[in-house]
Amino acid sequence: MVKVVLKDVTKKFGRVVAVNKVSLEVEGGELFTILGPSGCGKTTTLRIVAGFEFPDEGRVMFDDVDVTFRKPYERGTAMVFQNYALWPHMTVFDNIAYGLKVKKLPKSEVRERVMGVIELVGLKGLEDRYPLQLSGGQQQRVALARALVVEPKVLLLDEPLSNLDAKLRVKMREEIRRLQKRLGITTIYVTHDQEEAMSLSDRIAIMNDGKVVQVGHPREIYMSPGNLFVATFIGRSTALMGRVVEVSGENVKLDVGDGVVIKGRLARGYELRTNDEAIAIMRPEDFDLDKPKAEANELSGIVDLTMFIGAFNQVKIRLSNQSFKAYLDPDIEVRSGTEMTVYIRVDDVIIFPRRGWEEIEFEAVA
């Protein structure tokens, strides 16, 4: 199982810095996801690992071997492309067998291994079809099989599920996870879909604007986002601005206007002092109508807007001159214009310094 290391990798296209001093360590056998909005440099990073691009600065290592300038065909990686890149002039069998034929394996072994992997990904009986005769999901499986059959050192997946419909995506996601664990191949997975990333990764690196902004386990990233970008990019979030009135260790009290004070914990790695401008980030699904047992904030305001989504009721509550979003029990009817009180645990409120807020453009925050 190969460990993949990127050291200070930088890649420019003209004046655009696509990848900016990225350092990553992907452990052997791990499913590591690079997650970020489009244009963040995640695909370029993957292509540098595959050898289709080379970095302007920095190194790529497979275990202790420097592969920065190795050609793609000397690296032993196998990539699944976003558009699958199946060769239209070859059958399913020939597509999958290609990598083995290149390695000059005996015919009988090629056949055995190809049929094995066809069985593994559930394509039995389709080996003589051409790619254009397959459905999107089947094509996806062929692409996956073609990569797996060569037993690559590193498996690279570039948004492999983005062309599938929603239900199939969930199914393939589970299948990829299952296969990867079973085969134990070091895998780098690139996606912009956070749910996909959360559900199948051992660890996630979040990229924005060419830089890695946080690396961690899915739970860690969700629970303790390292900065405002991650906090707002991952999951849903809602924010309240205010001024710090008290700091004691991890605990911060924030005046969000009209004397309403919210208690929360300071985001890791940041410092705040009394009177600093700060921002409280909360998950809408963390609000409750009943007072929880743990220490909680009690917020009362006028309901501005209510939308019935199905699984929950999305309620916008006005608090002095700002408002926040809460997902509440759908069984309870809420009317606009009425006053209501909701609770959120102090541990679920993360306080960041306000600096940098304006640069975040996600409408997920309201």
Added chain:
Amino acid sequence: MGLLRKLRFYLDSAMVVQLLIPVVFFGLFLIVPLAAVAVFPLVPGISGTTYSPLLLFQDPSMIRFTSTRPSVIIRQVVMGGENLTLIAVFGPNYGAIPNSLINSVVVTLGASIFGLVIAFVMARYDFPGKMFFRVLAMVPLLLTPFINAFVVRKMFMYDGIISYFIHRILHLSYIIYVDYLAGVMIAQVMTFWPIVYLNVYASMVQIDPSLEEQAENLGAKGFRLFRTVTLPLSLPGLAAGAAVVFIFSLEDLGAPIAFREFDMISFKIFSGLRAAITGEVPPYVASLSLLLLALAMVAFLAIKKYVSLRQYAMVVRGGRWFPRVRKPGVIGAVLIYALILPAMLFTAFPQIGVFMYSLAERWTKTFPEGLTLRYFSEMVSNPVLFTSIKNSLIYAGSALAIIVLLGISTAYVVARGRIPGLGILDVIATSPIAIPGLAIATGYFLVFSRAPFKGTLLDPFTSGPWLLLILAYAIRRSPFTIRAVYAGLQQIHEALEESAMNLGASRWRTLATIVIPLLGLSILGGALVSFVYSMAETSVSVTLGGIESSQRPITYSMYEYLYSGYVEGPNLVAVMAVFIISIQLTVIVVTNFILKQRYAFIGV
């Protein structure tokens, strides 16, 4: 440092070879000969004397300030007992350089106006018989080397079809006779206007209809709409077509020979090079070739620059649109059927005439007379003609092999090689469309008949010109294939190649197992077109091609049989033209209906 790292990363053995093929080939057989054309006039000359290009301007056959003949002569004549007014149109003669320039400017203007009108009608109107119009517009592009202009001259003799129409059908007491420069102009406009038409038409059908609809919505209509929106958006096509016509007109030999306009740049180079077959290249040939080359290159580069500047990025909507086509009104219909249709029939007549000629016993007066197939059997039994046809098939076939290799390499390197400076290779590889064949012929004469090539296979005087002909065909006709392959490569997603390399296939293997199989049809389509145009190549064929009689190509024999005074010569040449046309039609059918590609007609 950065560049070196980049090169080390992107250049593998396959890429190096793919890069070397076009660089060496274009370098040796295009750049070096053209450089010779540029350099020789400036250094001590071919016969030991220095012939400065400036001397051209002191030679009265090259340039003079008074015309040697009246442009038009009107005279009363008696013909068949009738008193008629003969209008003889000759055009002026100010010497080769002004003649060629005047001619090319007039022809470019004429072809542009005619092509623009037809393109507009075809792109914006729908009317019964439109398919026939579309086919008719292609007829002048059927390849009829030399015989085309020969037939045009027949039409414009005092007893030709035009005079017959005016005198016998319209019953006017006029007859018309066109010769010399005026004839060259008419013959060239008739042949070249479809080039403008095709380019403008392509531009017009690409205009998003909403752009015109928006202008109409704001109150523009009719000519104002055309002038302010349609025409400006079609300019890239118009400019490209006009530039090609300008260059083709400059280097054309068929019309000047047919209309006896010997004071033209192309004819001077041609006759100079033919003199060299027996003796020395006259000193002015290289200078004239340089001038011809310079004029063509200016037109080519200007258009490259202009078209890329004018490449309006149109905001493309999702989904496909249907070009705006409407029914013409009454006046429009009258114009289409009463004016445009006869005009198009007129320009298609030379090709139609060639067919009639090939089946006619003789054509000495107004119309062809007598039906016979005997010239077809004579073409096959005549050993001289048969040999030249066989030679041309061999030359064009060999050139084809080179073109395929060159086409794949060049297109692949330009499309996939991420090496700085490849844009220059792209320009060089497309330039042969714009480079006059006579300049290439001159360059080959200058370079390959002297050291270090003297006495080698390349030397036309010891080995005959066969190898040079193959090379010249390959160079001149490669752009058709290169562009077809390039277009094919753009249809192939690069990920298809990357996934092969990712699975351990070297670039060679990727080329052989992925790229070439997927490109198959593009290569075949482009190669077929290259083959046809190689068969019909004239400039190099009638100059270098005459050095060794057993190695003559078909177009050399066509020239010779047409103008050597042999009575049945023109009939046989018409048969040979029909032979070339039938190959061309086969290729058109194969590319359009079997390969489902657009047959690549000329355009920058």
